[in-house]
Amino acid sequence: MRHPCILLPAVLVASTSGYAVTYLTAAQAQAVLFPETALAPVARSLTAGETTAIEKSSGVRVRQRELHLWRAPDGGWLVVDEVLGKHEFITFAVALTAGGAVRQIEIMDYRESYGAEVRNEKWRAQFAGKTATAPLQLDADIKNISGATLSCRHVTDGVKRILATHALVLKILH
Amino acid sequence: MKISFSLRLLATASLAALTLGIAHADENYFGYTYGSETLPKGRGEIYQWITARSGKADGSYRATDLQTEFEYGFADRLQGSFYLNAVRHRISQVTDFSDRDQVRFNGLQASLKFSLRSPYKDGYGLAVYLEPGYKRYSAKSGERVDIFFLEPKLIIQKNFLEDTLVWAVNLSGEFEREHNLETAEWESELELQFSTGLSYRFAPRWFVGAEAVATAAFERMHLDKLGEYAVFAGPNLHYADQRWWATLTVLPHLTGWPKTHGGRDLEHFEKLQIRLKVGLNF
Numbered sequence: 001m002r003h004p005c006i007l008l009p010a011v012l013v014a015s016t017s018g019y020a021v022t023y024l025t026a027a028q029a030q031a032v033l034f035p036e037t038a039l040a041p042v043a044r045s046l047t048a049g050e051t052t053a054i055e056k057s058s059g060v061r062v063r064q065r066e067l068h069l070w071r072a073p074d075g076g077w078l079v080v081d082e083v084l085g086k087h088e089f090i091t092f093a094v095a096l097t098a099g100g101a102v103r104q105i106e107i108m109d110y111r112e113s114y115g116a117e118v119r120n121e122k123w124r125a126q127f128a129g130k131t132a133t134a135p136l137q138l139d140a141d142i143k144n145i146s147g148a149t150l151s152c153r154h155v156t157d158g159v160k161r162i163l164a165t166h167a168l169v170l171k172i173l174h
Numbered sequence: 175m176k177i178s179f180s181l182r183l184l185a186t187a188s189l190a191a192l193t194l195g196i197a198h199a200d201e202n203y204f205g206y207t208y209g210s211e212t213l214p215k216g217r218g219e220i221y222q223w224i225t226a227r228s229g230k231a232d233g234s235y236r237a238t239d240l241q242t243e244f245e246y247g248f249a250d251r252l253q254g255s256f257y258l259n260a261v262r263h264r265i266s267q268v269t270d271f272s273d274r275d276q277v278r279f280n281g282l283q284a285s286l287k288f289s290l291r292s293p294y295k296d297g298y299g300l301a302v303y304l305e306p307g308y309k310r311y312s313a314k315s316g317e318r319v320d321i322f323f324l325e326p327k328l329i330i331q332k333n334f335l336e337d338t339l340v341w342a343v344n345l346s347g348e349f350e351r352e353h354n355l356e357t358a359e360w361e362s363e364l365e366l367q368f369s370t371g372l373s374y375r376f377a378p379r380w381f382v383g384a385e386a387v388a389t390a391a392f393e394r395m396h397l398d399k400l401g402e403y404a405v406f407a408g409p410n411l412h413y414a415d416q417r418w419w420a421t422l423t424v425l426p427h428l429t430g431w432p433k434t435h436g437g438r439d440l441e442h443f444e445k446l447q448i449r450l451k452v453g454l455n456f
Contacts, residue, residue, distance in 0.1 A: 146250035147214025
């Protein structure tokens, strides 16, 4: 071993392949969260003012202004969003009632080596019924999963951001 | 005979690491500074550390420390590690050093790390760490000695920007007893170390940052008997994939005491240290 730097090119070359597990596509998420219901896609981007208001209300940064939305005939919403995992993004879907309460959440893509326990049904069930007024804090109204803390925290923050988005933007959309 | 044993040891460890290459969490964002996270319960990790230390005031000096670390999560907040070490010295015409070109098995150590706070939900991360160990060769000269040491460490970590910016600080003290086999004398030394690192995720799976390490050694473990100190600082790069991660840190020697060469202490330390860590998780 003349110099450890000679290993670096091999490390960098070997790093180009990503790793992702897709559990649900957008269409599959619709079928799971709104079974036998025809959802209508809604094109909407947040304004700068809305972005600021959502960030202020939720305490969570808005990373994308373009929303990925579908509306149900009963006024409910399906929102697909992403949060940061330790290394990559975690894609998740949230089904909301017309009143802005969480019906269910699903993890769609998970690309991390540890922390996939956030897919656990019991953990996800904690979000059911939560609204924009809920604290949504780990170890408060949302239980943490040891060994998956970063994923729990970021998914919880993501749901909080979506609930604030509903309260400030979606609720008044016609 | 010693060389072939060392190479066999390292080859076996590397092969085991590659064979077991199955997944990862307590990945190291930094080469020298530890983060406060621990492995989840029941998960394991194998690291290979390679540290190249080179450059003295004169002659040719090149030392390479090789460490193979096996790490296991006993509980979600408690992990243990076991290390096998080897060291290579290639020294030629360096003042006060004997010429040598050797690779040697250099003892072993173990460690326990207990996480008290999580950076993801408690606002900051805090962990305590304890590492006893035994070394068979002087890291500086390559001379045969017996060194027994105990290293407690306090680890603090604070994350910013949705955990994309990681800052860590370590405070450690290494209590060392060294037996010189030629003179049959025992010597004691206390080494205090402060290290800190900042690393930013600039792209998915990639972190870049900087790290600084300050080390001071005190003779006979007396804080009023400073033997030497040095400060190293430089950049680091970290990459993590599903199954493995790697961290490269380059630390030039910025300043030291006693000043032997342009403000640096090149008697006790080297001009440059480069560390590469590769971790495989399972």
